[in-house]
Amino acid sequence: MQALVILAHGSHLNPDSSTPTHRHADTIRETGAFDEVKTGFWKEEPSLREVLRTVESDEVYVVPLFISEGYFTEQVIPRELRLSGWDVSEWDSDGLSADTATLVAEDTGQTVHYCGPVGTHEAMTDVLVRRAETVTGDPDVGEGFGFAVVGHGTERNENSAKAIEYHADRVRGMDRFDEVQALYMDEEPEVDDVTDYFGSEDVVVVPLFVADGFHTQEDIPEDMGLTDDYRTGYDVPATVEGHRIWYAGAVGTEGLMADVVLERASDAGADIDAAIATVREATRETQAAGD
Amino acid sequence: MTDVRDEQVDALLDRVAERPVELDGLRVTDDDDGYALETPDESHDGLSEPELREAVRSDHVVPYITNWYFWEEAIGRRGRHRRAFLRHAEAADEHPVPERYDALRSGLETEWGEVVVTATLGADGHRRYEIRHVDDAGVDHDELDAYHDPLSARELSTYDERGRYRPLRTAPSLVSGWVFPDLDGRDAVETLDTIYPASIANWNLEREGDLDVTHWRETAERQTGIYDVVEELPPDAVDWLAEACCVDSQCLKRREWQYDADHDLEADGGTGAFPCREPCSLVVAAARKWTKLEEEETRTYEFELTPSEKEQIEAIVDAVADDRIDEIREADVYEGANRYRTRFLRAKRFDEAGNLAGVATEPEEGHHDDHGDDGDRDDHGDDGDHDDHSDRDD
Numbered sequence: 288m289q290a291l292v293i294l295a296h297g298s299h300l301n302p303d304s305s306t307p308t309h310r311h312a313d314t315i316r317e318t319g320a321f322d323e324v325k326t327g328f329w330k331e332e333p334s335l336r337e338v339l340r341t342v343e344s345d346e347v348y349v350v351p352l353f354i355s356e357g358y359f360t361e362q363v364i365p366r367e368l369r370l371s372g373w374d375v376s377e378w379d380s381d382g383l384s385a386d387t388a389t390l391v392a393e394d395t396g397q398t399v400h401y402c403g404p405v406g407t408h409e410a411m412t413d414v415l416v417r418r419a420e421t422v423t424g425d426p427d428v429g430e431g432f433g434f435a436v437v438g439h440g441t442e443r444n445e446n447s448a449k450a451i452e453y454h455a456d457r458v459r460g461m462d463r464f465d466e467v468q469a470l471y472m473d474e475e476p477e478v479d480d481v482t483d484y485f486g487s488e489d490v491v492v493v494p495l496f497v498a499d500g501f502h503t504q505e506d507i508p509e510d511m512g513l514t515d516d517y518r519t520g521y522d523v524p525a526t527v528e529g530h531r532i533w534y535a536g537a538v539g540t541e542g543l544m545a546d547v548v549l550e551r552a553s554d555a556g557a558d559i560d561a562a563i564a565t566v567r568e569a570t571r572e573t574q575a576a577g578d
Numbered sequence: 579m580t581d582v583r584d585e586q587v588d589a590l591l592d593r594v595a596e597r598p599v600e601l602d603g604l605r606v607t608d609d610d611d612g613y614a615l616e617t618p619d620e621s622h623d624g625l626s627e628p629e630l631r632e633a634v635r636s637d638h639v640v641p642y643i644t645n646w647y648f649w650e651e652a653i654g655r656r657g658r659h660r661r662a663f664l665r666h667a668e669a670a671d672e673h674p675v676p677e678r679y680d681a682l683r684s685g686l687e688t689e690w691g692e693v694v695v696t697a698t699l700g701a702d703g704h705r706r707y708e709i710r711h712v713d714d715a716g717v718d719h720d721e722l723d724a725y726h727d728p729l730s731a732r733e734l735s736t737y738d739e740r741g742r743y744r745p746l747r748t749a750p751s752l753v754s755g756w757v758f759p760d761l762d763g764r765d766a767v768e769t770l771d772t773i774y775p776a777s778i779a780n781w782n783l784e785r786e787g788d789l790d791v792t793h794w795r796e797t798a799e800r801q802t803g804i805y806d807v808v809e810e811l812p813p814d815a816v817d818w819l820a821e822a823c824c825v826d827s828q829c830l831k832r833r834e835w836q837y838d839a840d841h842d843l844e845a846d847g848g849t850g851a852f853p854c855r856e857p858c859s860l861v862v863a864a865a866r867k868w869t870k871l872e873e874e875e876t877r878t879y880e881f882e883l884t885p886s887e888k889e890q891i892e893a894i895v896d897a898v899a900d901d902r903i904d905e906i907r908e909a910d911v912y913e914g915a916n917r918y919r920t921r922f923l924r925a926k927r928f929d930e931a932g933n934l935a936g937v938a939t940e941p942e943e944g945h946h947d948d949h950g951d952d953g954d955r956d957d958h959g960d961d962g963d964h965d966d967h968s969d970r971d972d
């Protein structure tokens with residue numbers, strides 16, 4: 288028996304914070320690739336502390352639905368899951384390359400394949416691009432478009448900026464969009480000045496965040512000038528200084544995210560190739576703009 | 579009469595070939611003299627296979643066979659917490675099979691927090707489970723919204739009656755009006771575990787004498803990042819915290835954690851069906867706020883209030899703390915926490931800056947300051963991943 292456990296932050300104040308996590312879990316559950324698919328949260332229930340005891344399987348693949356390596360993936364999760372003898376050097380990571388470490392959970396005795404976060408997996412680049420397709424309603428979007436990946440900034444966690452740069456580079460390498468730029472909320476180049484960084488009239492802006500929340504729903508749209516007051520909403524696309532800004536909201540809400548979760552588990556040894564194909568198929572529909 | 583299917587008998591024979599079958603009063607063995615079959619009221623030995631097949635079909639033995647099949651083959655022993663709960667739901671360890679079958683025909687009820695699970699006998703000894711809110715006991719099925727997928731329970735338990743988000747799954751505010759009319763054992767447990775996550779595992783660990791309780795001190799010491807301050811919360815305040823958050827009126831879990839292994843808290847731990855083995859994230863987040871507030875020294879302020887006004891302030895605090903605001907009628911000015919009466923008090927006793935009786939909170943500044951720690955909003959310096967600043971408790 289093999290189980291998948293997806294871990295996320297969750298929130299005491301905002302129920303939407305965990306919605307994408309549940310949705311991705313449901314998508315994967317439907318593939319039948321795992322005997323069990325469970326979710327656990329830092330701020331909701333079951334807690335990280337207790338999630339493993341809700342799992343009957345002895346073999347557990349744990350995938351953190353976080354953007355970057357750092358405090359949560361290196362300290363909080365291993366500690367709360369009671370991963371015996373955890374040492375971050377097991378990942379031997381440069382901040383982007385954490386893949387998997389196999390450990391035993393002290394309290395339950397389960398074998399835990401602890402994976403790196405979804406945000407730094409190469410498959411995440413595809414999700415960013417898919418997000419652009421979804422928000423524009425155009426499966427071939429690229430030509431004549433600029434593409435911006437938005438992150439928090441390096442102020443707090445250097446690795447978070449690394450993930451942004453990494454995916455921006457990879458999107459650039461696809462030669463699909465006319466221009467690609469990494470932007471930040473807290474540092475240069477700032478998302479506030481998004482139009483300064485693009486020559487293209489159309490620009491897709493995708494925040495590399497797991498769930499929609501304060502930053503993606505309030506800060507970023509206001510900072511970019513899509514709206515004066517987030518409560519009144521904004522258009523997609525919205526015109527700002529002669530550019531059409533296609534603002535996509537958090538990448539983590541994209542259905543294809545389930546694929547990255549599976550890729551992480553697969554890299555850690557889970558036998559689920561068929562499920563990956565199914566998820567890619569099932570999450571393909573491109574919705575019309577603004578949906 | 580419940581019947582026994584051929585495949586159930588075949589399964590029994592397969593098992594007996596490996597080792598003696600023994601469950602709930604049924605014993606079947608296979609040795610050199612043939613098969614032996616034993617129930618509390620009957621025993622046969624030296625049976626040939628056809629004789630055994632014949633014997634298990636007697637009216638008296640059939641329930642033992644279907645009962646064995648259900649527990650050992652359908653439920654199995656893999657999910658030990660699940661199995662334990664389902665056996666608990668029909669008090670399987672206390673009542674003999676025939677008695678239990680009789681009771682299951684009319685339904686056996688188990689309360690679990692705010693829900694009630696009813697176990698009944700299905701075809702061939704299978705059990706079916708119905709789950710609904712305790713408030714809906716006795717309500718006709720047609721009047722309730724029926725669900726069949728355990729995961730639907732997620733939606734049902736996310737918001738309270740007034741549409742507010744329930745961050746604590748065990749708050750006694752589960753909405754009613756729904757029913758899962760027909761679940762198998764796996765889905766029944768999944769449904770309960772969606773409504774009250776990890777409740778079944780912890781309940782069973784406690785039953786087995788194996789519940790790992792982590793007391794306040796240990797939990798506080800483990801915290802890092804923005805939560806490492808909770809360690810400094812004074813012991814008295816931990817008691818107030820438990821009284822504020824963990825009593826039955828606020829949380830259905832029975833609090834098993836104490837200040838530490840040697841110091842019990844005075845606050846009532848509650849009487850819930852399932853235990854709380856460690857301060858939850860909500861309590862830890864609240865503790866962080868209180869740790870900061872408890873660092874403040876008291877001051878002496880001088881207010882002019884009439885006796886009724888003092889009592890009114892007490893009534894307001896009570897009404898908010900007990901979540902009774904909505905019960906206070908619009909025109910009931912006899913209630914201290916009535917809105918009009920409260921507005922009158924504010925109009926009379928607050929100055930323009932919102933200071934009670936015109937007394938400034940900070941004497942030197944002369945203005946009302948309740949935004950002293952807005953820093954909280956932005957205070958998760960430990961995580962670039964965390965993307966929800968509106969989550970003030972994070």
Ligand code: SF4
Nearest residue numbers: 823824829854857858
């Ligand atoms: S810590 Fe208190 S409020 Fe939290 S789950 Fe336990 S008993 Fe309930």
